[in-house]
Amino acid sequence: MIKNISNLGDAALYCDFGNEVNKSINSHVIKYFKTIKEKKFEGINNLTPSYNKLIISFDLKKTNFKEVKHYVENIDAKDSQDINSKKLEIPVCCHENFSMDIKRLEEILKLSREKILENFLNKEYFCYMTGFIAGMPFLGDLDENMRAQRLETPRVKVPKGSVALTEQFANIYTFESPGGWNILGNTPLDVFDSSKEDKPNLINPGDTVIFKEITLDQYKNYNEQ
């Protein structure tokens, strides 16, 4: 449930669901997100769910903090349809061409390459949120022994499709972008497609993702058909 609502500037509501990051808190965030999105309250122009916060921005020409706060406080988030989530398999190639930070991960985690892949692949990860760049999914939770900090100096260019790790999370760079996460592999799948306006994101909050390893040949042939 929402623990506190405050203003973020003069044109957004900051809904705080707590400080921990877990599936249960995140499900509440997503439930509120979906309910408010369906109801199309006049003046609300954006909703950003994250691990444990929901930011609701609005057009100050049409409404204000007090009105939107009153609306959110009186909403029955249970009205929302059940979270309609998918389970997705994402092919990932961890060939040395792609796993740019495997050496760094081996050192930090004190695990072999084989062990790192074994810990990472074929497990279910929950999509907490998407964003930063268009369509980037924030997936969790990685095993305790798989948690590494960001690079000290972020890369100026992370290749499109990179599958990368930081703390308890994995993500996918949906297009080339700067970034500081530890790169483990690359997926040939288009995780974001701006030509599909109604459904540009392959992975959405609430979905479950499993990474399946493919070989370099399978990677190269993936988009051939």
Next chain:
Amino acid sequence: MSSNYLDIIRPGINTTFQDKGRDHLYHIGIPFSGAMDSRNYLIANKLVNNDLDSAVIEFAYQGPHIKYSGEKINFAITGDVIFSIKRKDTEIEGNCYKSYQIENGDEINIISTNKSVYGYLALGGELDLKFQWNSCSVNTKANIGSNDGKKLDVGQRVNLNKINSNKDIKKTNYINTKIENIRVIKGTNFDYFSEEGKKIFFEKEFTVTKLSDRMGMRLEGPKLDNIVNTNIKSEGLIKGVIQVPADGNPIIMLSDHGTIGGYPKIGVVASVDYDRLVQMSPGSKIKFKEINLSDAETLFKLYEMETQNLLSQI
């Protein structure tokens, strides 16, 4: 094939098509985009008898040099911009906030913005642009919007679908006011900063650095000391949020910002000051002034009334 078009002789350094922007997409990672300085965008369209939400050409610092081919058309430039209009062998200096009529073969040369950042070129008609999510605004980071999500390029041709039949010449006496005080509402992590840091934030000057673009404005100044945590769990961002990373230098989120961030939010720029904030060029000094929510709301209402008033007089 359109018979009315622009040829881009020189694109300028950061020239894009922009309109009102796109909404309801933060949750998938897509920001508003749209014209940075909303008031100047609206005035540009009004001066050429366009619908107010029409697409315009936005430029920063150096603007484009354009050659026009086709039937007579009006254009107007807003902002604080130095430009000239060339017809055959005659070149005249142009004035902002006034529409001009150009004809086949005329050139518009937008030399630079003057002690500001953004300017707008509106043409009296409809540019032939692709819409994505109800907007043709270009987001060069995600390559979203018209022109394949890219800046204007040299040698490119831009077609017009139609030209306005109303070719009345219009002008307004608007002058961009420069401000050095930017009003800010305390952010959700204001208390992460030391007493000294909080004091510095509202009392000392910060300088706009060259590392500023449509995504964000990076500032330099006295270090803001964080005594709690230099990271927060990643959460949503909105335009105007002032984040402070570990190095203590504030970054203000602008219209093409990343939708999620993990640095503490010391404050948020009041909506009333956003149009003027984005016009502060590198080297400008900024002082933040604290404002409460209700004053920020009232001032925005007045600003919006002033904008509507300006538009109704054109």
